[in-house]
Amino acid sequence: MRKHPNLEYIIVLGAHVEGTRLTLALLERTRRALQYLEENPDTKAVLSGGKGEGEAITEAQAMCNYLTEHGITRDRLILEEKSTSTTENLRFSLALIGLDHSVGVVTNNFHVFRGTAIGRKCGCKEIYPIPSRYRSWRLLIYIPREILAIIKDKIMGNM
Template identity: 30%
Template sequence: MLAYAPAALLLLVFCVSVLHDRRKFSNAVVLGLAVLCALAAWLYELIRSDSTSGVVAAWSLLVVGAVAVLLLTYFLFVNGVRMLRREGRSPANLLSLAAALSIVGVVALLAAAVSVRNPVLTGVAAAAGGLALYFSFLFLCFVCYAFLYGRLRVRRKADFVVVLGSGLIGGTTVPPLLASRLKRGQDVHARLAKRGGSPLLITSGGQGPDEELPESHAMADHLVAEGFPAHLIRREDRSTSTEENLRFSKAIMEEAKPDYRCVVVTNNYHAFRAALTARRVRIRGQVVGSPTAAYFWPNATLREFAAVLVDYKRINVVLCSLIVLGGVLVWWAVR
């Protein structure tokens, strides 16, 4: 059982960290490391038992992993094509397709390195494989913890509900994506009001170059048309990004009530990254998500993951450089 000690310790660290602040990406990484350590300990115990179970388990994991890679590649390719047909050929809509092609490229490179046994190709393949494993691990951590974060209940009372904007159709109309956020905002507001509070709802979003009015104004008009009381709405109409949404909304909340608590509402694919940003700008509150169309979710999740990588670019550059250096060492060893 001593083999499971690292996994148990990491799980304890994870639980303590989540209780302290659930809005940290390190929570996702620690949880992923705990699962990896537990899996490694399980395999170690099976192999040490001198039975065929360890060998069978190891081969089963390899087969499951290979099948998972094939299915994931197919799923990403199909989703990428669907995104292009429904949403257009913008760079942001190409992420699913790019991810599928990247997986195919890495697998082909590894196969070529094994077949040709060229030192340079082997070093490049080692570096590419290492980078693929690194980003795959981080992505799985991100997706799993984002799923978990979205199901953690907001138990405290709140003074404000902040709904983040996402762009308008034709410059004036609230699209379905934003309408789902507003619907969730209304639901959260109603639940908080039942607890005896009297929260205000802040619609947050400035005016884009192709919009005839600020997003926050269109959002407020949509809420009023749905029967929400106009006197409970405040409008933040200067922001052009998620960070500005939160910073400018924070200023409104601090002015009204310095010791405020809030709930921020966005779409489910965006909730965890919005929570990371809320922590960075020191918002006192949690983030909840609203439903998103199934076909839109994979590409949007990849976009959010890429944005998180950029937010932590220093550590990622260092670790990726070490992986590339490992590829150089492999080349040096086999040349």
């Protein structure tokens, strides 16, 4: 796996929160973000994700809580709390920081291709995948769903 150290920003894509608890997919993304931020102390993170059904707080706030509880200072974290899709995650996050930065997209391994491709389509030239692992039987659902999402986003012009 290629490493991309010292990026100016990472964008951590949201996933469902159960009440205030990170689901496995979001926990793995947030753990990967924590690892990257610990290894790259000058990098800032955009935590991207609004509040959906069954969520007591935004996905961004849930990630922020985890990261600050694990030693990341709040001034390194930017919350994007309006998005409800991968395309909105990237569009809104890039609008907050601008397009002229080196950016990593942190998401689960099965999702990182689409996330990076959408970020590139949004106009970010220097964007890199930062995959987190995801091990669950749910991959049997998520991988076919991701393939359909790639086809849909290609048709819709999002990537």
